[in-house]
Amino acid sequence: MSYKWLEWAKRIQALSQSGLAFSKDIYDIERYEELRTISAEIMEEHTGLEMQKIEDLFTNETGYQTPKVDVRGVVFKDDQVLMVRETIDERWALPGGFCDIGLSPSENIVKEIQEESGYDVVPIKLLALLDKDKHPHPPEAHHYYKVFIQCEIIGGNPITGIETSGIQFFSKNNLPSLSTNRNTESQIITLFEFLENPKKETIFD
Incomplete structure (x- = not known):
């Protein structure tokens, strides 16, 4: 758009x-x-x-202007993907958020998934690096890059966090009402291609 x-x-x-x-x-x-x-x-x-x-x-912005970075975790289980319900709009998204200073993208996503879902994970693959402006998200004042990292669960239990009110796994054909500021249906469908084809190469833009 x-x-x-x-x-x-x-x-x-x-x-x-x-x-x-x-x-x-x-x-x-x-x-x-x-x-x-x-x-x-x-x-x-x-x-x-x-x-x-x-x-x-x-x-409030100073220095040379660069895109902000939003990192999202892609966790598959039994042919379904982990999503959390955001309290801000009561819609569903892949767990994640803005990257914090001092943490790498993979460190950020491990932290975000634990805080928002209760699961402990390890990152295993960079799936996508996307320009938010090239996808059907609602318009925003700032320019964002979105990083999607596949992770595997190694422990923990489903527990909602400060920013989440629900935790659930969804199949590709039964997606919930999405928080389109955070992820779009077309992005989720594309990410399922990595489940169907583990050798699929990282996508960008």
């Missing part, structure tokens, strides 16, 4: 942030600050969010 206004706003914001990070000239700094304001105005016009909230969202 294409949201050209959002693509423009995000690109302008990224360029302005990079300019503010590296510019020393006061006049250039003024121009980059104006560009950041323009990007916020575009967001306000099309989303209805208050300008102050948008400015806070953008001005």
Whole structure:
């Protein structure tokens, strides 16, 4: 799904942030600050969010703008995949979340799966590295990469966490109502291809 206004706003914001990070000239700094304001105005016009909230969202970012990273765990059992129900929207997603500073992607997903489902796992394969903008997720102010890592259960018991209200395994043909901010149906279906063909190569973009 294409949201050209959002693509423009995000690109302008990224360029302005990079300019503010590296510019020393006061006049250039003024121009980059104006560009950041323009990007916020575009967001306000099309989303209805208050300008102050948008400015806070953008001005809290510093340094060279890069995509944020969201890591998701893919745990198969009896031809089904592990999913957790998110308390924020009561919809289902692969366990995971934003990568924490100081942890590798595999360390992050082990932590996230344990916190959200109660299972102890070991990572075994990188399945996919996807650009969120190239998949049918709802529009977002920031640019995200999504990392899908296959894991195996080695212990633990199903226990909900602070952010989850349900834990269950689902088959490919019986998926629940999905939290599309976190994963889409087409992504889940594609991930099942790795269960059907363990030699399938990692996918990207």
